[in-house]
Amino acid sequence: MAIEKKKIIIVGCGPGAEDYITPAARAAAGKADVLIVSKRLHDLFPEIAAERIDSGTDIAGTLETIASRRDAGRQVVLLATGDPGIASLAQPVIRRFGRENCEVIPGISSIQVAFARLGLDWKDVRIVTAHSRDPELAAADLREAGKLAILGGRDGAIRWAAGLIPQLGKDRRVFLCEDLTLPGEKIREIRAGELAGLPVSTRAIILVIRGELLS
Numbered sequence: 001m002a003i004e005k006k007k008i009i010i011v012g013c014g015p016g017a018e019d020y021i022t023p024a025a026r027a028a029a030g031k032a033d034v035l036i037v038s039k040r041l042h043d044l045f046p047e048i049a050a051e052r053i054d055s056g057t058d059i060a061g062t063l064e065t066i067a068s069r070r071d072a073g074r075q076v077v078l079l080a081t082g083d084p085g086i087a088s089l090a091q092p093v094i095r096r097f098g099r100e101n102c103e104v105i106p107g108i109s110s111i112q113v114a115f116a117r118l119g120l121d122w123k124d125v126r127i128v129t130a131h132s133r134d135p136e137l138a139a140a141d142l143r144e145a146g147k148l149a150i151l152g153g154r155d156g157a158i159r160w161a162a163g164l165i166p167q168l169g170k171d172r173r174v175f176l177c178e179d180l181t182l183p184g185e186k187i188r189e190i191r192a193g194e195l196a197g198l199p200v201s202t203r204a205i206i207l208v209i210r211g212e213l214l215s
């Protein structure tokens, strides 16, 4: 008898705190025979007795692992931080297995939380992903954006942002948002010049906002 292959479920788990995991995410994770998790999410859902596989940095290897478990008829659930729609393994998985074979459960993004904390909307934000490598973007590509959210969390990303921000114009205000939703959450306004030397959490977003948007 042919083995039925189940849809891969990709679950957004929020920025870190339990309170920010939606009931839908929890229910979806609970279906797992196999949980694909990053180190950061390893301890989430301790009550789920699924096989846990570290997603690590080897994307091709992770896709092969997912394929083998799925071929065996097991329910694979991939956990993503925040929302799977931003800088997660969701797109490589969807490209490889097809939209029809995947289900995405949205989560609360760290970017949403950062904007909520400042009381700003984020409909026109330009998101810059610098968390794994320096973006191939120049100041000219970003000057038009009134709101930038730079995903940091890496010393190189902080250095990159510190070099970029002064080139955007004098009217920008900079907010460093660290460990959002977690007990050590810290949000502070800093001067662009301060950024380069600051020790920054591995969970950090730099918001760069045109001053008039904050008045």
Ligand SMILES: C[S@@+](CC[C@H](N)C(=O)[O-])C[C@H]1O[C@@H](n2cnc3c(N)ncnc32)[C@H](O)[C@@H]1O
Binding pocket: 015, 016, 080, 081, 082, 083, 084, 085, 086, 087, 088, 108, 109, 110, 111, 131, 150, 151, 152, 153, 154, 177, 178, 179, 180, 181, 182, 202, 203, 204, 205
């Ligand atoms: C691989 S990206 C994933 C983003 C995620 N999909 C989201 O929607 O939040 C990881 C980056 O998200 C940001 N991040 C995730 N959790 C965070 C938190 N609790 N506080 C601040 N930034 C966070 C950091 O910039 C980190 O380097």
